[in-house]
Amino acid sequence: MPKKRMHQTISLICTVRDEADNIATLLESMLAQTRLPDEIIINDCLSRDETPLIVRDYAARHPRIHLVFGGHNIPSGRNSAIRAARGTLIACTDAGLTLDTGWLAAIIAPLEAGTADLVGGFFRPVSQTLFELTLGAVNYRDVTEVDPVTFLPFGKSMAFRRELWERVGGFPEQLSHCEDLVFDLAAEAAGFRRAFAPDALVLFRPRPSWRAFARQYYLYARGDGAARLWTRRHLARYTAYSALVALLTLATRYRQLRLPVAVPLVIGTAGYTFAPYRRLWPRLGRHPIHQRLIALAFVPLIRLVGDLAKMAGYPVGRLRAPR
Secondary structure (H helix, E strand, O other): OOOOOOOOOOHHHHEOOOOOHHHHHHHHHOOOOOOOEEEEEEEEEEOOOHHHHEEEEEHHOOOOEEEEEEOOHHHHHHHHHHOOOOOOOEEEOOOOOOEEEOOOHHHHHHHOOOOOOOEEEEEEEEEOOEEEEHHHHOOOOOOOOOOOOOOOOOOOOOOEEHHHHOOOOOOOOOOOOHHHHHHHHHHOOOOEEEEEEEEEEHHHOOOOOOOHHHHHHHHOOOOHHOOOOOOHHHHHHHHHHHHHHHHHHHHHOOOOHHHHHHHHHHHHHHHHHHHHHHHHHHOOOOOOOOHHHHHHHHHHHHHHHHHHHHHHHHHHHHOOOOO
C-alpha cells in the first residue's frame, strides 16, 4: 500500500502597517477558509494606527491568530512573520485584500501533492466606481490570458515550502517593491519547481483615483529599477514614446506627413488598447451609455498615465539600486 502523506503544518502569514480600516475584513476572510491554516501569523510593521489593537482583539477570540512585530518594510515584515511561524508550508498574502473562501485549499494543494515548491495564486479586481472598473480591466489580465509556465507568483497570493525560503535567503529586505518577483527568480535559479493555481483567488480594490494609480505605477517601476528587473521592457517603452514624439513633431512641421503619421499612430493605439477594451466591454453591460463612453475614453488615458509613471520611476530606482 502507498504510504500516507504526513500532515504538514500550514502557516498563513501577512505583514501589515496602518491597516485599521481593512484588517478586520482580511482576518474574517482568513477565518472563513474552507481549509483553515494551523496558524495565522500577522506581523505588524511599525503601525501608527489601531491595527495591532484590532489584531489582538481577534487573537483573543481566535487562538490560531498570533500577532508579532518586526521589520521596516514588506519583505522584512514577511521574513519576520515566517521566522515566527512554525509551519513547513507557508501561505502568504497582503493587507488590503479579501481571500476567496477556497484560496488556501487551492494554493496549498500543489505543495501537499508534492508537485511544486512555490505556488502562485491569482487575483481579481472588485471595483466600486466606474474609474476603478476601467482601471481593473486595463491593468489586470483575465486568468485565461495567463501562461502558467511563465507566471511569477505575487506576494499577495503565493505559497511555498519553508525550505525554499531558507535556501534563497528569504525575501530581499533591501528592496521596497518587487521583492516577490526577485524571490521567485531566486527560487527558479535554485531549481525549485513552480506551479500556478488559478482558483486561488484574492480580491482587491483598484486604486480609487488618478493620483493613487500614478503613484502605484511609479513605485512599481522604481522597484523594477532598484531590482534591475525587466530592463528591455522599460527600454522598449522609452524607445516607443521617443519615436512617437519625433513623429508628432515632424507631422506638426510638415503638413504632408500628417496622414502618413496618423495611420501608424491610430493602428498602434488600437493594438495597444485592444486587450483592455476586450476585457472592459462585457463589464459595462449594465451601465448607461454615457458611462460606457466615459469608460471607453478612460482606456488610452490610463495607458498613457501608467506609462509616464513607469518612465519616471524606473530611472529613480536604477539610481538607488543596491549594489
